[in-house]
Amino acid sequence: MNRLFLVLLLCALGGAQTAPTPAPPQPGAQPAVNMNDSDNARQARALLEKTIEALGGQPYLTYENRVEEGRYYPLYHGRTNSTGIPYRYYVEYPDKDRFEVLRMKDIHIIPGEIDIGGVKSKKVDLALIHNGDKGYEVTYKGTAAQEPLDLENYLRRRQHSLEWIFRKWIRDPNVAFFYDGIAVVDGKATEGVTLLNGQNDSVSVFLDQNTHYPIKISYSWRDPKDKQKNVEEEIYDSYKLVQGIWTPHSITRYFNGETSQQRFINTASYNLKLPDSMFEAAVTYDPKVPLKKR
Numbered sequence: 001m002n003r004l005f006l007v008l009l010l011c012a013l014g015g016a017q018t019a020p021t022p023a024p025p026q027p028g029a030q031p032a033v034n035m036n037d038s039d040n041a042r043q044a045r046a047l048l049e050k051t052i053e054a055l056g057g058q059p060y061l062t063y064e065n066r067v068e069e070g071r072y073y074p075l076y077h078g079r080t081n082s083t084g085i086p087y088r089y090y091v092e093y094p095d096k097d098r099f100e101v102l103r104m105k106d107i108h109i110i111p112g113e114i115d116i117g118g119v120k121s122k123k124v125d126l127a128l129i130h131n132g133d134k135g136y137e138v139t140y141k142g143t144a145a146q147e148p149l150d151l152e153n154y155l156r157r158r159q160h161s162l163e164w165i166f167r168k169w170i171r172d173p174n175v176a177f178f179y180d181g182i183a184v185v186d187g188k189a190t191e192g193v194t195l196l197n198g199q200n201d202s203v204s205v206f207l208d209q210n211t212h213y214p215i216k217i218s219y220s221w222r223d224p225k226d227k228q229k230n231v232e233e234e235i236y237d238s239y240k241l242v243q244g245i246w247t248p249h250s251i252t253r254y255f256n257g258e259t260s261q262q263r264f265i266n267t268a269s270y271n272l273k274l275p276d277s278m279f280e281a282a283v284t285y286d287p288k289v290p291l292k293k294r
Contacts, residue, residue, distance in 0.1 A: 036177060044177035044193045047207060048170055054212035056245040061167060063245065063270045065092040070249075070265040075258075084264070093163055095133075096279040101126040129281045130154060142284035157232065160203045160219045165195065174198040182209070185216045186235050213239050213246060231256055243270045 036045075052061060068091075071084035086102040103125050127138040128146065135146030135154060146154075158164065169175050180192030183206060190206040206216040218233045232255055236248035249265040 040179050041177040044179040045170075047179065047191055047193055047212070048166070048177075048205070051205075051207050051212045051214060052166055054246065055166075055214075059244040059270075060246075063093070065090065065272060065274055066268065066270050067091075067272055067274075068265045068268045070263060070267070072264070073262040075260055075262065087263075090274060090278060091163075092274060092279060093167070095131070095158070097130050098278050099128040100124045129279060130158075131279045131281070136281035136283065138281060141287070143281050144285055144287050145283050156221065159201075160217060160232070162214055162217065162236075165203060165205060165217065169195045169197065169203065172197060180204065186237065188215055190215050211239070213248075240268075242268045245270060 036042075067088070069088045070086075072087050073084055088100045088102060090098040090100075101124065125139070129136045129138065130146075130151075133151075133155060135151040137144050137146050174197060176196045178194040178196070180194055183190055183192050185206045189209045191209055192204055192206050194202055194204045196202040201219075203217060203219040205214055206218075207213065208215050214236055216233055216235050218231065220229055220231045222229055233253070235252040235254070236250070237252075238250040239246045239248050241247075247265075247268050249268070251263045251265075252259060253261040
């Protein structure tokens with residue numbers, strides 16, 4: 001039986017019963033086994049530590065922010081009619097980001113732009129801002145609160161992101177580690193590791209056998225309405241060295257096996273001086289309220 005399934009089953013059964021009062025230890029009795037002390041768990045941890053070192057070690061674990069610029073392709077049923085939408089993405093660990101959709105006709109640098117920590121800002125058609133557990137959508141109409149379902153999906157992705165896996169999950173003493181063995185992912189030989197936290201939430205990471213770079217993350221969740229199991233995955237490719245950190249320049253997102261988005265990064269930078277105001281927003285209108293009632 002799959003070990004992860006067994007752990008989930010035992011946790012579910014344990015939650016449905018009243019735990020008996022533990023008996024006092026008997027002389028000579030062996031201490032309880034800690035799953036994180038098993039050979040399998042140690043192998044999983046060692047592999048994740050190798051990945052951290054491969055990605056850059058402390059510079060990777062301690063960078064404060066990242067800025068990337070490139071093109072993204074939204075897809076529906078794995079297809080897109082777009083030729084690529086230019087974007088800029090600011091991420092400030094642990095819980096702030098700003099995704100800007102740039103105007104197609106304004107790819108070049110234009111006079112009078114604001115210089116933000118050495119990064120020139122181009123004209124923006126749309127900005128999505130996240131700060132903590134709040135999300136905002138900024139357009140020419142003003143600033144609106146992000147749709148609740150979109151915000152929920154975003155927060156779930158952030159909680160299972162590479163940054164959170166290697167900075168939060170791996171350091172949590174309540175997380176169990178499982179080495180899953182060898183698998184072929186995106187044409188590459190990988191080794192899989194699954195992390196299971198105290199809330200029975202899990203995420204699997206597939207690491208390149210040769211470079212140890214992350215190739216894929218995968219996690220699942222059940223829709224509270226229809227109770228259907230959904231699987232979300234991200235594939236990472238085209239790693240390049242940026243300021244001592246190996247950075248994927250191709251990211252593909254999947255939802256239930258279908259491609260939902262692709263991002264191709266042209267440039268990336270770390271540890272820029274970004275003003276707090278970039279991640280601040282206040283709601284100025286409700287898109288659900290007709291203009292004449294505002």
